[in-house]
Amino acid sequence: MNTSMGEKRNAQIGVAGSGNGTMSSGETAANAIRPFRIETPEAELDDLKLRLDMTRWPDELPGAGWDYGAPLSFVKGMAEYWRTSFDWRRQEARLNELPQFTATVDGANLHFFHVRSPEATATPLLLVHGWPGSPVEFLDLIGPLTDPASYGGDAADAYHLVIPSLPGFGLSGPTTAKGWTHGRAAAALAALMELLGYARYGVQGGDMGAMIAPEIGRIAAPSVIGVHVNAATIGFVPFGQIEDEAFATLAEAEKVRLVRLGHFMQERFGFNKMMSTRPQTLAYGLHDSPVGLLAWTCELFYGFGDAPDAVDRDRFLTNLMLYWLTGTANSSARMYYEGAHDPDAWAPKDPSPTPVAVAVAVFQQSDVAIRRYAEFGNNIARWSEFDRGTHFPAIDAPDLMIADIRAFFRELQQ
Numbered sequence: 001m002n003t004s005m006g007e008k009r010n011a012q013i014g015v016a017g018s019g020n021g022t023m024s025s026g027e028t029a030a031n032a033i034r035p036f037r038i039e040t041p042e043a044e045l046d047d048l049k050l051r052l053d054m055t056r057w058p059d060e061l062p063g064a065g066w067d068y069g070a071p072l073s074f075v076k077g078m079a080e081y082w083r084t085s086f087d088w089r090r091q092e093a094r095l096n097e098l099p100q101f102t103a104t105v106d107g108a109n110l111h112f113f114h115v116r117s118p119e120a121t122a123t124p125l126l127l128v129h130g131w132p133g134s135p136v137e138f139l140d141l142i143g144p145l146t147d148p149a150s151y152g153g154d155a156a157d158a159y160h161l162v163i164p165s166l167p168g169f170g171l172s173g174p175t176t177a178k179g180w181t182h183g184r185a186a187a188a189l190a191a192l193m194e195l196l197g198y199a200r201y202g203v204q205g206g207d208m209g210a211m212i213a214p215e216i217g218r219i220a221a222p223s224v225i226g227v228h229v230n231a232a233t234i235g236f237v238p239f240g241q242i243e244d245e246a247f248a249t250l251a252e253a254e255k256v257r258l259v260r261l262g263h264f265m266q267e268r269f270g271f272n273k274m275m276s277t278r279p280q281t282l283a284y285g286l287h288d289s290p291v292g293l294l295a296w297t298c299e300l301f302y303g304f305g306d307a308p309d310a311v312d313r314d315r316f317l318t319n320l321m322l323y324w325l326t327g328t329a330n331s332s333a334r335m336y337y338e339g340a341h342d343p344d345a346w347a348p349k350d351p352s353p354t355p356v357a358v359a360v361a362v363f364q365q366s367d368v369a370i371r372r373y374a375e376f377g378n379n380i381a382r383w384s385e386f387d388r389g390t391h392f393p394a395i396d397a398p399d400l401m402i403a404d405i406r407a408f409f410r411e412l413q414q
Helices: 042-053 072-084 088-096 135-146 182-195 209-219 244-248 252-268 270-277 279-288 290-302 313-326 329-340 398-412
Strands: 034-037 100-105 108-115 123-128 159-164 201-206 224-230 357-363 379-386
Touching: 042 072, 042 290, 072 290, 072 313, 088 313, 100 182, 108 135, 108 182, 123 135, 123 182, 123 209, 123 398, 135 159, 135 313, 135 398, 159 182, 182 209, 182 329, 201 209, 201 398, 209 224, 224 398, 270 279, 270 290, 270 329, 279 290, 279 329, 290 313, 313 329, 357 398, 379 398
Parallel strands: 123 159, 123 201, 201 224, 224 357, 357 379
Antiparallel strands: 034 100, 100 108, 108 159
C-alpha cells in the first residue's frame, strides 16, 4: 500500500509488489514472501522539511566538544545538509535497484534485500546489522560479494546475500508484541533462511548483530557454516571488572581496548541505560523531532571516539531516513529493554564453546573484543586485527571487511 504517514509515522512505507502469487509447497499465506518497493509519499518529505525548518535549538557551553553529547555545531551542520542538500529520492532509487521482499515470521513483518549471485555455486550469507544501523551499512559489500569476478576477485568467493532489517527496525516496521530479544530475533532470522530454502549458510553481524549472529550459530548449528562478527561486545569482552593481575597479562592493544571499553561504559553508555529502562519516554522526542533522532543516533555513529567525518553523511542520513520514515525509533529501542529484562540475554554464555566456527574482525578505532574472553563461549577459528576502520567498517573500510569475510569462509570450505 502507498501510505502517507504524517502523524502516523509508525506505518510501513512502500508497496508490496504483485509478483505471481505462487507459493511453494508447505508455504502459507501467513509467511509468503512478498516483493517490496520503497515509495515515500511526497507529503512525508514536505513534513520532514517543515520540521527541520522549525527546529528549536538548545544552548551549548563554550568549548564543550563531544564531552556533553553531540555538539551543537555538528548537529546543526548535519541538519542543514539534510534539509537543503540531501537527496532522498536518489537514495531511494538506489535501494530500489536491489531485489527486496517482506515475509511474516513469528508474527512480525521482516523486510530483507535478497541479492543472488550470478555464480550458481555461491554460498548463502546472512548479513545482520545492529542499532542504530540498517541494511544501508552493507551497500558497498553487495557488488564485490555477489559478483567478485566483476570486481577483480575470484568467482569461487561469490555469495547469495540476504540482508534483513531486524524485527522492529526500519523497513521491517514496528513490532507489536513484547519479548523481541536478540535471541528471538536470531530465531526469526534463522526461520527466514529456512523459508528461503537455504539449508547451509554463513552469518555476518556487527554491533547488536554480533550478538544475534553467534546466537543463530547456536540455535541453527547444523545449518550454519560459520559466523563472522565485528564490533563484538557481549560474549567477546570480560563480564565485569578484571583483577590487576589479569590486566597485566594483556597485550598492549588489548589494554587499550579494555580502557576504551571502561570509558565507553562510564561516559557513552547513557543511550543503552535509557533504552533499556524507559524507551517509551524517549520515543516521544525521537518520533516527533527529526533533529532529536539525528542527534541521538549520530552520537552512536560519530561518538565512539571516531573522527567526526568517519562515516559518509549521505550514508548516515540514508540510514537515518529508514528510522524516521517508518517511525521505528521506539520499537528498535525496545529490543534493548527486552534484553535488559531477559535473564538470559545479557548473562555470560555456557563456557563450553559453540561448535560453529567464529571469526572476529577487530577494527582499530572503536572495537573492544579480546580473544581470551571471546574463547570462553565461541569456537574462534579466525582473529583479525586492522589498523583502520570504525564501529561501522562496512561503510568506512569495506575493502577490509570483504577480504576478511572471503578469507574466513574460504578457509572453512577448503
